[in-house]
Amino acid sequence: MNREQELSIDFAACDGHGLCAELLPERIGLDEWGYPVLRDVAIPSVLVDHARRAAAACPVLALRLTSAARGARRSAPRR
Incomplete structure (x- = not known):
């Protein structure tokens, strides 16, 4: 099964x-308050390393990069 990477934020x-x-x-x-807004949860392969660095750099570990099955149902990104 082909998997892609997705971002999520623990608000x-x-x-x-x-x-x-x-x-x-x-x-x-x-x-406007400095909190993150996801433009797209799917991370293309060319951005996976950057996404990993961003998740690792979060001081409170609120950003997560996870694998998701292709075609799996996704909830809309929270704003």
Whole structure:
């Protein structure tokens, strides 16, 4: 089964440091309070290393990179 990588944010844990948006601006923006907004949860293979760095750099480990089965049902990104 082919798997792709997806980003998720634990909004209860996020403190709005903004490092994720600095390290992965292709997929993460910031709202007016400095909290992350996912532009797309799917991560193409060319951005996987950047996504891993962004997840590892989160001071509260609120950003996660996970494998998801292709075609699996996804919830809409939270804003």
